[in-house]
Amino acid sequence: MSSKATESAAAPTEPTKSVNRASQLPTSAIALAEVATNAAKAWQASELPVLLWLSKTDFAAQAAAxxxxxxxxxxxxxxxxxxxxxxxxxxxxxxxxxxxxxxxLAEANDDKKAYYGEFGIEKVNKSYQLPRHRTERVKSLDKLLKALKAHKFDKNKYGTAHWEPLITEYKALVKDSSDTSGERSGKVSSKDQGEEQVRKALRALIHHIKAQFPDTFEAKLREFGFQKESY
Known part of the structure; x- marks a missing residue:
């Protein structure tokens, strides 16, 4: 009986998948800025044409900003x-x-709490203290200084000589802190808006490279600084 040739039972191998770099841009702003800067430089020196909605010069400006x-x-x-x-x-x-x-106040008055408001002291939960919110605390500290003088406590160890330098420094820092917080909020907002633009441009650039260099896009992506498969 003649033997029959057997067909190969080996399963076909799956094609190698290319790295999806468009979905793997750095999450870190530092790394993203580096990738954008390198990509902008490479694009300006490359024969890769501009996008309809984004020129090489505009992208370089976005990356720098x-x-x-x-x-x-x-x-x-x-x-x-x-x-x-x-x-x-x-x-x-x-x-x-x-x-x-x-x-x-306790030594000078039977009902010390009756004078707390004059000194800027208020009830917070179960205790009497200065307001926790710093803007309100600054107002209360001004009241406290006036009350120290009005009640003849200004010459005591914890009188005006003790409080005035603390209050002066405190008020200045509260003002500076408010200004800095507003400045930082504005700059963070600007950074976030810039990051959205840069990510959009980088994703488009990746697809642009793949379309223009279908056989060699992996090497071309590395030339543009898209070197890592993940960040």
């Missing part, structure tokens, strides 16, 4: 950190000092 706005937002955050730490320290000092003022 995004990198700059990211640096400015980070710098604004760094500037606010020392202020925040000092304000926390001053809040603690003010709270500690207030205990002595309340002690003066």
């Amino acid at each position: 995004f990198a700059e706005s990211r640096d400015e937002a980070d710098a604004a955050g760094d500037a606010r950190t020392p202020q925040s730490r000092r304000l926390q320290t001053l809040d603690t000092l003010l709270n500690q000092s207030l205990r002595y003022v309340k002690g003066y």
Whole structure:
């Protein structure tokens, strides 16, 4: 009996999938700015044509603006950190000092709580203290200084000589902190808007490269700085 040739039972191999770089752009703003900067430089030096809605020059400007706005937002955050730490320290000092003022009131009056409002002291939960919100606390500190003089506590150890330098520094830091917060919010908003534009452009550029170089797009993507398969 003649033998029959057997067909190969090996399963066909699946084609290798190319890396989907459009969905794998860096999540980090630092890395994204680097990719955008490198891609912009490569595009300007490349024969790859412009997009209908985006020129090489415009993309280079977008990448540069995004990198700059990211640096400015980070710098604004760094500037606010020392202020925040000092304000926390001053809040603690003010709270500690207030205990002595309340002690003066207790010694001088049978009903000390009746005078708390005059000193800027209010009830917070179950205790009497200065307002927690710093803008309101600044107003209460002004009342406290006036009340110290009115009740003849200004010459005491925790009188005006103790409070005035703390309050002066505190008020200045609260103002600077508010200004810095507003500045940082604006710069973060600008950075976020720039990031959206850059991501849109990079995704379009990846697809543009794939369309123009169907056989060699992997190598071309590496030339443009899309070197990592994931970030």
